[in-house]
Amino acid sequence: AQSVTQLGSHVSVSEGALVLLRCNYSSSVPPYLFWYVQYPNQGLQLLLKYTSAATLVKGINGFEAEFKKSETSFHLTKPSAHMSDAAEYFCAVSVNNQGGKLIFGQGTELSVKP
C-alpha cells in the first residue's frame, strides 16, 4: 500500500528565504507523486507532478521538486519565498493502476514572515 509522510505540520520562513517542504513516500511499485497547494477558502491546486520522466520537476509559481528513489523522497523547494506563498501544501502519491486515486499526506502549513 502507498503512503505519504510530510515532515513538519508548520514551516515558517522569511520573505526571500529558501522554502523546503519535506515529503517521503512508501510504495511497492513506481509511484506518481504530486504537490498540491490549498489557499484559504479555495480548492486544491496542482503545483507539480512526477510521473517517471525527469526526476527534477518544475511547477507553477517557481516551485520545483526532485524525485529521489534512494531516499524515497519528493521534497518541494522554492529559492525565494514570497508572501503570497503562504498556504497549506499537500504531497500525494498514486499508482497508475489504481485509476487516479490519490493518497495525501497530512499537509504542511507554510507561513511567510515579512
Add this chain to the structure above:
Amino acid sequence: GAGVSQTPSNKVTEKGKYVELRCDPISGHTALYWYRQSLGQGPEFLIYFQGTGAADDSGLPNDRFFAVRPEGSVSTLKIQRTERGDSAVYLCASSLVGDLSTDTQYFGPGTRLTVL
C-alpha cells in the same frame, strides 16, 4: 470553461439526518472523485467514478455513505443517519480520463458539512 463546482458550500444538519452533497465536474471529464478532509488532515479518498460506474469505492467508511453518478456527469454523495464524526469538508475532483500519467485532477472548493 468553468471548474468543478460543489453545492451547497456549507451544510449544517442534526445527528441522524440524511444529507446529499452535489458535485458538477468539468464538462467532458469522465473520471470523478470524492474525498473527505477532516480538520488538520489531508484529503482522504472515498470513491472514484469512471463514467456512470463506481470503479473504486474502497474509501467509503461504512454503508451509511453512498454515491451515484447516473448520467456520467453530476454526482451526488449521500450520507444517511449522519453522525458528529461525519463533520468534515467533502471535496470533489474530476479529471479527463483518470490516467494520472497524462491527466490532472481538478478540485472543487468543497462542501463543509457540520453535524450537530
